[in-house]
Amino acid sequence: MDAKLSELLNHQINEELYSAYLYLTFADYYEDRGLKGFANWYMVQVQEEVAHAKILRRYLLDNDVSVKMTAIAEPDKTFSTDLEPLEAGLAHEKHITACIDRCYAAANDVHDFRAMQMLDWFVKEQGEEETNASDMIKNMKLFGSDPKGLYDLDREYQTRVFVAPTMPM
Template sequence: MIDKRMEEAINKQINEELYSAYLYLSMSAWFDSIGLKGFANWMMVQYKEETDHAMKFYNYLQSQGAEVKLFAIKEPPHSWDSPLHAFEETLKHEQHITKCINELVDLAEELKDRATYNMLQWFINEQVEEEENDREIIDKLKLIEGSRHGIYMIDRELAQRKYTPEI
């Protein structure tokens, strides 16, 4: 049986993951509205992955006989100053999620909850990848310094990203 503090913390994390999905869906819509279909695709894949992350936590709580509580999802921003700004905000958000995951790990260690600790290792590795991907795109966007040709090339590259279900 899972400790009530861990149950509550994971329920909060489900909300964090669903907000992440909502944020990336909003970014996808914004990129689509400015004609960057590849960027929109990249964010749509991100939206789907974040939904998968929420469901991993949801399924874990259910497997532990814990209560799943869904909370209201706050409204995300609707526009950004530039593609670079959107990805800088994406990285900042992923760093926040990394902090949340690390806090869950700390709680699992404190409670000596080895099952949850083990489950969280997947998320630790995922966050390393998430931040690395964001930094790579930010570096490319900075390299091209707003060049329309450069944006076009990155847009084509990001259009190639495919969704692979994680659960």
């Protein structure tokens, strides 16, 4: 595998694990606020991000590339409103999309079609992640200022469960 591409994929593992770490802080914020549904939504998100890291790890190992685990940065976000974690989540998902795009571009540059096929799944996944994050912001803006609306949103987010991702390979 091309050295630049393997470096980017190794870095992406760290990005995914940082995402999990960041989303744990979001879950903690909502837990402290008594919004267990929002906390649940982000705990499921934590599981998804770890699963993404594991997919990338497996891909590297299956291609005889050493995995390099690096330190995960400490999240530095603090929040004063229930909307702020959601907005930070969308901004972060856009950052992750840009990271995936860099990996894809590197794979394309060296005609690594297997890597591109694997990354196609991540490209689609990031579209879903950004839509979900955007929808949560819209819902909070529409319903979150009303106690009953916030309660209903929280109840809705309590129903989310983790489903392990499956990738066509």
